[in-house]
Amino acid sequence: MKIGCPKEIKPQEFRVGLIPAAAAEATGRGHDVLVETGAGIGAGFTDEDYTKAGAKIAPDAASVFDAADLIIKVKEPQAGERKMLRKGQILFTYLHLAPDADQTRDLLDSGVTAIAYETVTDARGGLPLLAPMSEVAGRLAPQVGSWALQKANGGRGVLLGGVPGVAPANVVIIGGGVVGAAAARVAVGMGANVTVMDRSVARLSYLDDVFMGKLTTQYASEAATAQLIRSADMVIGAVLIPGAAAPKLVSHAQLSTMPQGAVLVDVAIDQGGCFETSRATTHQDPIYEVDGVVHYCVANMPGAVARTATQALGNVTMPHLMALADKGWRQALIDDPHLRAGLSTHEGQLTSVPVGQALGLDAVTADAVLGL
Structure with missing residues (x-):
């Protein structure tokens, strides 16, 4: 799978969605990793750190969005980024859709399969990526x-x-x-x-x-x-x-x-x-x-301590990222009900009932999308 990591463009956001250790893990499993130039600078990671991990450096965000099957980020995609998303692509990031009707509508229109960090669960009922x-x-x-x-x-x-x-x-x-x-x-x-x-x-x-x-x-x-x-x-x-x-x-x-x-x-x-x-x-x-x-x-309070926050986030997202890349989103979600809880949109369907209730939109369950 082709994994892409663009540079965060939300104001004063210095974190990065992919740490070099995760890039090395992915390339070691045979996946292609593309990182936008300068994406990790705010968190203290250079382009050279990523190339040493086996990743390739892209000149701009458009190159990343165009080539990647799976986009990994930190913050919700901004308006310009949402225009670059497409059907068949996976987006793995924080979304926080409930108070954000514009983003929700754009994700639905794009057809992207969006998985939200903040609603992925664990066996203890916690929110491990949050x-x-x-x-x-x-x-x-x-x-x-x-x-x-x-x-x-x-x-x-x-x-x-x-x-x-x-x-x-x-x-x-x-x-x-x-x-x-x-x-x-x-x-x-x-x-x-x-x-x-x-x-x-x-x-x-x-x-x-x-x-x-x-x-x-x-x-x-x-x-x-x-x-x-x-x-x-x-x-x-x-x-x-x-x-x-x-x-x-x-x-x-x-x-x-x-x-x-x-x-x-x-x-x-x-x-x-x-x-x-x-x-x-x-x-x-x-x-x-x-x-x-x-x-x-x-x-985005954690963005103030970008290096600590990026490393902490990268540690918990890495296993789920590898599952999505190794198995594809559908099989990864079938195998893991906790990751399945993060599914928010898929091919124009809203798959988060709480978001639907907050925004007055129809929603289906992730289980229904997967035919479970």
Whole structure:
């Protein structure tokens, strides 16, 4: 199979979809690998690293899209890239279709077979291709939030860990999953007063045990959320419903109840955001203010630490990439129900029911497409 890796073109996105180790694995199995020149530079990988791994270097993205049977990326294809996709081609990347009607329509029109990293599952019910980026984004959230809290950036001027005689910042994390736990680890380490909210008592119990009393756990009712944000210096939105749009957990009206200069960090922005006033931003222009509350809503947070994030993503995508290349998409999905869960579009059909529900579109199941 011909595997193609174009350079990411989303603003301030420095990751790359294919690491040299994966290129070497693929070429060692007899596959052709084509990488756009400069694709790996942002993550610290040179064209020479790829050629040593057996890959060929393409002069531009069009050459990659034209030649490849399987396109591997990091972020969702941008409008210009979507025009280069075609029926019979496989696209393997993050898609986040639920809040993105334009992308969904373009993928359906192209006829491409699109498999979304974020909905591939595992035997434990987890999301293994999303988890490493969730870890990265979660660990970054208190870091970027503390930057946004600085007075020069519009924040309250509060130091997360405080100092002797001055109380630390109050950090509320909504969602105790992979993102929330990672954010809590860093926020606690920075000395903040941390509360994690979740609707799973079992998850709250787990976090209480792991952190050994160094944070507070709270069942995530609407009333509890409303009460906690009134005294929060930072609120981190870390809620995910796989494949679906994120629920809105803090309303516009509630911003007036928060301290002036408080910070909202929306890690769920890829799925539409979990604050009513959230809108996607970039690393180049990461924050904005609504009613005196600073919002950080960068849609590709892990891109800020591109080398770490690329290596972490490459480690988990490699086995699935090899399965798709070795077997073809159909047999790979028949053999692996967890990879099958990632199928989002195929030859003009939407194959993600949650996306269909979010966008009001008809959808069929992956099983139906495969005749299972």
